[in-house]
Amino acid sequence: MPSISKKGQQMPASPIRKLVPYAEEAEKKGKRIYYLNIGQPDIKTPKIALQAVKESNIDVLAYSRSEGSEVYRQKIASYYAKHNIDISYDDIVVTTGGSEALLFTFGSIMDVGDEVIVPEPFYANYTGFSTASGVEIVPVISKIENDFALPSIDAFEKLITPKTKAILICNPNNPTGYLYSKEEIQKLAAIVKKHDLFLVADEVYREFVYDDHVHYSIMQETGLENHAIIIDSVSKRYSMCGARVGCLISKNKTVIQTVLKFAQARLSPPTLAQIASEAALETPQSYFDDVIEEYVSRRNTLIVELQKIEGVKVAKPKGAFYCIAELPINNSDDFAQWILEHFDVDGETIMVAPAGGFYSTSEVGLNQVRIAYVLKKESLVKAVNILKKALKAYNDSCV
Structure with missing residues (x-):
């Protein structure tokens, strides 16, 4: 066999x-x-999203642009502006879920055998994405005794090698529910700038923050323009897991141009789901x-x-x-x-x-x-x- x-x-x-x-x-x-x-x-799921699909008058369900609809990306940029994050629509590539955004990220910034440092416990599928990409996850352990807070800077720096290309976090975290503070994000920013690494933040749970805490995005930190990559998705925010629409965001033009090549290879994200996702952006507060x-x-x-x-x-x-x-x-x-x-x-x-x-x-x-x-x-x-x-x-x- x-x-x-x-x-x-x-x-x-x-x-x-x-x-x-x-x-x-x-x-x-x-x-x-x-x-x-x-x-x-x-x-x-917000009714406005489902209604948009029902009322669409499409005669031919065609491919969209590989990077996603320009109108949709403009509206995503407007969404981020409301959260004090200044990005342009051409900093965005729409993907088939946050999963594809992560796969495109790994493929764009790492070669086979390269390493990414991830605080653990982490979203289990990161292991699958790294295996599919030939990339090694290097874990730095966070502990239940301190509610899974960010490990010390020393713990990160001890793990950095010539093969290290990025640090990956999920904020708020799946599976722990931990929310990284502004100070913790700034510590990570200092590390990636010092060692010339990428900082990848899976921010799909950004809307789910409790007890008067505030989500601080890596894209709000100045000086990270060439280092920061955000992974996002409509799945949890709008209870639209089945839509399979996400996006990758970076101000690093070389990253976006490289990601686009991966996006072109898979042709386009789903058209009807983009219609639903665009409408979902009008969901009231x-x-x-x-x-x-x-x-x-x-x-x-x-x-x-x-x-x-x-x-x-x-x-x-x-x-x-x-x-x-x-x-x-x-x-x-x-x-x-x-x-x-x-x-x-x-x-x-x-x-x-x-x-x-x-x-x-x-x-x-x-x-x-x-x-x-x-x-x-x-x-x-x-x-x-x-x-x-x-x-x-x-x-x-x-x-």
């Missing part, structure tokens, strides 16, 4: 989705599952105010309920809609599978994401899970109650 590529063999399975077969089997047995494993909001209020309430409910469980440690998120919880177990992969296969409370069970997949350092995070608080508060309370009882039953069975 023909052999599979080494790259294909090294490509990691998603820690978020790999338990799906067990969940499907549980549902076939009639169990109800509370899905805490994936960041799929239950918030309704009241929509976001209501969404933020709802997520703050959900977060508070989740944290309070988790803190009631003996032996559980949890970091309080400042943004996004995830948290990392440390559980009194040894192996969260085994625990998450066991729940789906063997445990329920009155026919109900839960699905969580084992956090080991959000680390690239081996043997770290094995007793942690990521929980997405994308369910209504009543469901979160029930889900945590199931978690509490599952932990007791699991640990009793391991004695």
